[in-house]
Amino acid sequence: MHLLVCGGTGCRASASDAIVGKLEKELEEKNLQDDVQVVMTGCFGFCEKGPIVKVLPDNTFYVQVKPDDAKSIVEEHVIKGRKVDKLLYRDPETSKEISDSKHMGFYKKQLRIALRNCGVINPESIDEAIARDAYAALAKVLGEMTPEQAIQEMINSGLRGRGGGGFPTGLKWKFAADNKADQKYVVCNADEGDPGAFMDRSILEGDPHSVIEAMAINGYCIGASKGLVYIRAEYPLAIERLKTAINHARDYGLLGENILGTNFSFDIEMRYGAGAFVCGEETALIHSMEGERGEPTFKPPFPAESGYLGKPTNVNNVETYANIPVIYLKGANWFNKIGTEKSKGTKVFALAGKINNVGLIEVPMGTTLREVIYEIGGGIKDGKKFKAVQTGGPSGGCLTEKHLDTPIDYDTLIASGSMMGSGGMIVMDEDDCMVSVARFYLDFTVEESCGKCSPCRIGNKRLYEQLDIICKGKGTLDDLDKLRNLSHVIKDTSLCGLGQTSPNPVLSTLDNFYHEYLEHVNDKKCRAGVCKDLMQYIIDNEQCVGCTACARVCPVGAISGERKGPHNIDQTICIKCGACIEKCKFSAISIQ
Amino acid sequence: MVKIKSLADLQKLKADMQTKVDLREKGESAENLVQVKVAMATCGIASGAKQVMEFFMDELEKRNIEAVVTQTGCMGYCYAEPTIEVTLPNQDPVVFGYVDTKKADEIIEKYVKEGILVDGIIPVNYETIDDKNK
Ligand SMILES: Cc1cc2nc3c(=O)[nH]c(=O)nc-3n(C[C@H](O)[C@H](O)[C@H](O)COP(=O)(O)O)c2cc1C
Ligand code: SF4
Ligand code: SF4
Numbered sequence: 001m002h003l004l005v006c007g008g009t010g011c012r013a014s015a016s017d018a019i020v021g022k023l024e025k026e027l028e029e030k031n032l033q034d035d036v037q038v039v040m041t042g043c044f045g046f047c048e049k050g051p052i053v054k055v056l057p058d059n060t061f062y063v064q065v066k067p068d069d070a071k072s073i074v075e076e077h078v079i080k081g082r083k084v085d086k087l088l089y090r091d092p093e094t095s096k097e098i099s100d101s102k103h104m105g106f107y108k109k110q111l112r113i114a115l116r117n118c119g120v121i122n123p124e125s126i127d128e129a130i131a132r133d134a135y136a137a138l139a140k141v142l143g144e145m146t147p148e149q150a151i152q153e154m155i156n157s158g159l160r161g162r163g164g165g166g167f168p169t170g171l172k173w174k175f176a177a178d179n180k181a182d183q184k185y186v187v188c189n190a191d192e193g194d195p196g197a198f199m200d201r202s203i204l205e206g207d208p209h210s211v212i213e214a215m216a217i218n219g220y221c222i223g224a225s226k227g228l229v230y231i232r233a234e235y236p237l238a239i240e241r242l243k244t245a246i247n248h249a250r251d252y253g254l255l256g257e258n259i260l261g262t263n264f265s266f267d268i269e270m271r272y273g274a275g276a277f278v279c280g281e282e283t284a285l286i287h288s289m290e291g292e293r294g295e296p297t298f299k300p301p302f303p304a305e306s307g308y309l310g311k312p313t314n315v316n317n318v319e320t321y322a323n324i325p326v327i328y329l330k331g332a333n334w335f336n337k338i339g340t341e342k343s344k345g346t347k348v349f350a351l352a353g354k355i356n357n358v359g360l361i362e363v364p365m366g367t368t369l370r371e372v373i374y375e376i377g378g379g380i381k382d383g384k385k386f387k388a389v390q391t392g393g394p395s396g397g398c399l400t401e402k403h404l405d406t407p408i409d410y411d412t413l414i415a416s417g418s419m420m421g422s423g424g425m426i427v428m429d430e431d432d433c434m435v436s437v438a439r440f441y442l443d444f445t446v447e448e449s450c451g452k453c454s455p456c457r458i459g460n461k462r463l464y465e466q467l468d469i470i471c472k473g474k475g476t477l478d479d480l481d482k483l484r485n486l487s488h489v490i491k492d493t494s495l496c497g498l499g500q501t502s503p504n505p506v507l508s509t510l511d512n513f514y515h516e517y518l519e520h521v522n523d524k525k526c527r528a529g530v531c532k533d534l535m536q537y538i539i540d541n542e543q544c545v546g547c548t549a550c551a552r553v554c555p556v557g558a559i560s561g562e563r564k565g566p567h568n569i570d571q572t573i574c575i576k577c578g579a580c581i582e583k584c585k586f587s588a589i590s591i592q
Numbered sequence: 593m594v595k596i597k598s599l600a601d602l603q604k605l606k607a608d609m610q611t612k613v614d615l616r617e618k619g620e621s622a623e624n625l626v627q628v629k630v631a632m633a634t635c636g637i638a639s640g641a642k643q644v645m646e647f648f649m650d651e652l653e654k655r656n657i658e659a660v661v662t663q664t665g666c667m668g669y670c671y672a673e674p675t676i677e678v679t680l681p682n683q684d685p686v687v688f689g690y691v692d693t694k695k696a697d698e699i700i701e702k703y704v705k706e707g708i709l710v711d712g713i714i715p716v717n718y719e720t721i722d723d724k725n726k
Contacts, residue, residue: 002709041713054715110718119631119667119677130602131609139599198635205633206665237634253595261598326721360668362718376717 001078006052007040015067016040016051022070023053027078036078049089062087109371111338113346114162114322115362118206123241126248129209135254137325138213138220142262147221151177154221156332158344159324163189163280163317164395164421165497166343166410169324172314175304176222179312184224186215187308187315189285190231190238193277194393195444197424199348200318202360204231204238207322208245212268214316214324216255219266222314227268230285232275243270277394277448281496282307282315284450295450296496317422319348339365343409347420353390353427354381366407369399373427384429388512392421394441394448395501397508398434417508419501433530434513435520439467441505449498456499459490463506472533475521484510529591532576536592541566543588550580550589626652626659626704627679633666640692641674647693648676651700659704669714678703687714 005020023038041054049063053073060083062073069087076082088097112118121128129135141150155170176184188211192200204211215227231239246268249255257265271289273279279294286308288294307313323345327335336344343365349372352358356378363372369389373379380386388398391408397418399406406412410420428437442464451457466483469475487503487510494500510517519525526534539550539559544566551559551567558574561567569580569589581589596602630636630645645661652659669675672689678699679685688699689712702708 004709004713004715006715007711037708039709039713040711041715056709112718112720115668116721118633118665119629119675121664122629122662123665124663127605127609127612130606131612133606135596135602136606139602143599202633202635202666202668235634237637251595253597260596260602330721357669357671359670360666362668 001036002056003036003038003073003078004041004054004056005038006050006054018067019051019053019065019070022067023074026070026074030074030079032074032078036074053087061089063089109363109367109376110361111346111364112362113326113338114203114210114319114348115206115360116326117210118202118360121207123206123208124244126209126245126252129207129245133329134209134325135213135249137328138216138254139260141217141220141328142260142264147177147223150217150221150328153328153332154324157327157335158332158339158342159320159327159335160343160410161317162319162323162347162422164392164419166420169316169320172304172316173218173221175302176224176312176314179305181312183226183309183311184222185308185311185313186218186222186224186227187282187285187289187303187313188215188227188229188321189280189282189315189317190229190235191273191275191280191285192232192235192318192422193275193280193448194422194424196352196426197350197393197422199350199360199423201235201238203318203322203348204235204242208238208242209249210325211242211318211321212245212249212255214321215268216259216266217324217328218314218316218321220264222312224312224314225265225267227266228271228289228308229268230271230273230279230289233272234275239270239272246270276450277444278450278496278498281498284496285315286313293450295452296498298495319423340407340409342411347408347423349423349425351377351425351427353425354384354429354432355379355427356381363408365409368405368407370404372408372425373404377427380427380429384431386427387430387432388428388434388437390418390426390428390437390505391424392419392501392504393424394444395419395497395504396421397504398428398437398512399508400512417511418504431528431530433471433526433528434509434516435467435471435526436528436530438505438509439464439471442467442502445498445502449502453493453495453499455490455493456495456502459486459494460499460502462486463490463503467506470517470520471526471531473520473524473531477521479521480510480514480517535576536571537569537574537576537578537580538590538592539567539569540588540590543586545586545588547585549583549585553579553583555579625681626657627685628652628659628661629664629677629679629685630661631665631667631673631675631677632663635666635670636673636675639673643693644674644676644691644696647696648700651697652704655700655705657700657704668718672712672714675714680704680707687716688712689714 005016020038027033027036051065053062053065072084076084151173159169160166190200255267278284279288281296284294284296303313303315339345346362346364348362361376388400390398403416413419445460446464449456466479487507490503524534546564558570628648630641632641648661667675674691675689676691677685677687698710702710
């Protein structure tokens with residue numbers, strides 16, 4: 001028998017160490033230490049109800065366990081085999097006790113469709129992939145469906161693009177299929193330029209065959225015999241695994257001429273990008289593959305009309321593709337029951353920032369931010385207070401406390417002033433300054449703007465400068481209006497999606513954290529203590545004993561004072577390095 | 593290599609592979625194998641998954657334990673890399689996080705040899721598409 005005690009950061013804070021100690025002591029007293037092992041585990045992800053103890057092999061799940069409960073767990077459960085009722089989890093709706101973790105709603109929070117094989121199969125073995133149904137969808141489509149039927153199935157599934165825009169995939173395929181041409185192309189967008197995002201990389205590294213299979217299905221539907229994967233050269237492992245997978249698929253005849261004995265032929269080539277963010281935009285991506293400069297061009301014409309080498313081209317994202325084989329195997333009607341009315345299926349997110357369980361998660365559309373952050377993510381690091389969550393990367397915005405219970409899908413995120421984007425999700429706490437966050441994203445955009453059109457090239461630079469002035473404590477109320485006006489101009493007049501969305505981080509922080517902007521310009525204060533120019537290190541005359549420790553450590557000689565007399569920091573010299581505050585043994589120095 | 597020329601070929605290969613994988617995973621019949629999967633995506637490798645995988649391969653052989661060590665993709669528990677999954681014959685897979693060679697040694701000695709769980713288990717917290725079907 002095993003007693004598993006959650007050792008996640010959240011539970012640890014609420015005494016799981018003490019629980020382990022008590023359990024071990026109880027077991028020893030009963031001379032059971034050799035028969036029952038107490039094991040500390042990683043986070044169960046149900047921190048709201050922690051600390052958690054799970055009993056194996058019967059899978060009993062105890063919540064909100066206190067060290068003093070150790071006795072009853074050992075005496076009742078371990079010795080007499082009776083469950084300790086008061087520690088069982090109660091279903092919030094029926095208030096019935098649930099003892100088996102498999103039946104707890106909580107464990108249904110994540111559903112892996114796109115990630116179904118990641119971490120399950122050996123990505124370099126096509127046989128293992130086939131054992132898990134790889135290429136069965138391709139066989140089904142080629143054998144049982146006409147391209148029109150297959151496109152209709154995709155439309156019925158309600159799948160929308162996971163690369164950011166959320167355009168219905170089936171419709172996009174239909175446009176490309178309807179345009180007649182001697183050659184058409186299928187392109188997989190694996191540029192993934194969003195800072196902090198690594199969903200696509202993980203899929204390619206963990207389950208490359210799902211993408212290859214879906215591209216072949218895509219080719220059959222629109223009448224293309226050539227596929228191209230545009231991937232950034234900074235992803236060497238993903239490139240390696242994808243190449244291996246393509247070769248294996250060719251060896252088996254699953255790519256090449258007359259696939260599965262039909263007259264459909266399809267093959268895939270790789271194209272490497274240098275990692276510019278704008279090259280993820282589909283027209284820029286196509287130009288980059290053609291050997292031109294990676295700059296966007298005006299749409300229309302859309303790639304479905306005139307894309308790679310002027311031929312009809314369908315561009316989809318890696319995660320979009322990874323969903324597709326399952327949709328054909330289980331049917332559009334299986335898929336479109338998952339998610340919300342207008343956003344079907346699941347979304348993979350890369351959870352990062354001030355959260356305990358940083359990682360890759362996949363949840364049905366319609367899951368709330370609260371569920372993601374507190375139940376799956378294990379809550380905020382170090383027990384701090386949640387402030388905001390950034391979604392959509394440089395094109396998105398910051399959501400706050402009041403959005404925590406909004407179900408996440410494409411449309412609700414846009415309505416809340418952010419967007420889905422590719423799936424980066426950065427959690428922020430009270431130590432994050434929202435003006436600085438906006439400045440961070442603008443810095444990124446200025447760096448990554450291709451410079452083709454002036455609103456984006458010049459406008460974003462000006463936005464960045466305004467934000468910088470505010471962070472330095474030299475901003476005025478006027479600047480806030482200017483920020484807003486300029487943001488709207490950039491959105492309305494930029495050529496491509498980069499410029500059209502780049503002011504979103506500014507607008508959403510202005511909307512949701514206007515008070516922080518006000519504090520920066522009116523009171524010259526940064527509540528998070530991030531903007532150095534708005535901070536002052538002050539010595540309290542009452543507390544200071546004149547030990548001179550701070551003056552000796554100050555690297556710029558900003559601190560003066562007599563021995564045994566109160567010391568003073570010259571604010572014009574101080575560089576806010578914080579060295580003095582660490583040295584003072586008398587807590588005489590504070591930040592204001 | 594034999595080409596797969598039809599749906600029937602694919603299904604046959606799938607069935608073959610499935611029995612093979614099942615045999616390995618469930619250890620039915622004579623093959624009572626231990627299976628170790630190491631998450632080897634960029635994140636895992638960066639935190640030392642390669643050394644851990646080599647350690648398992650070398651040590652399991654040295655200690656005469658019949659086992660298959662394979663690599664797999666990202667399991668999603670980035671905060672606890674390197675992560676590995678160990679499946680003993682006839683048992684559910686168990687995932688361990690923060691596995692360095694020291695932990696790996698403990699896992700072999702305690703869990704693999706004696707079936708005693710050790711600290712650092714990561715509970716599975718998602719549904720799969722197969723669960724969703726039921
Ligand atoms: C500035 C910019 C960057 C983009 N970066 C990516 C990217 O890294 N990956 C991606 O799949 N789509 C990216 N897109 C979206 C693509 O233009 C395109 O809509 C997408 O690849 C279509 O695939 P989907 O319908 O499957 O989402 C970007 C768009 C813009 C405007
Ligand atoms: S909006 Fe920015 S990235 Fe897009 S074309 Fe204009 S300058 Fe280039
Ligand atoms: S270290 Fe503290 S007590 Fe000593 S002189 Fe500086 S402020 Fe005063």
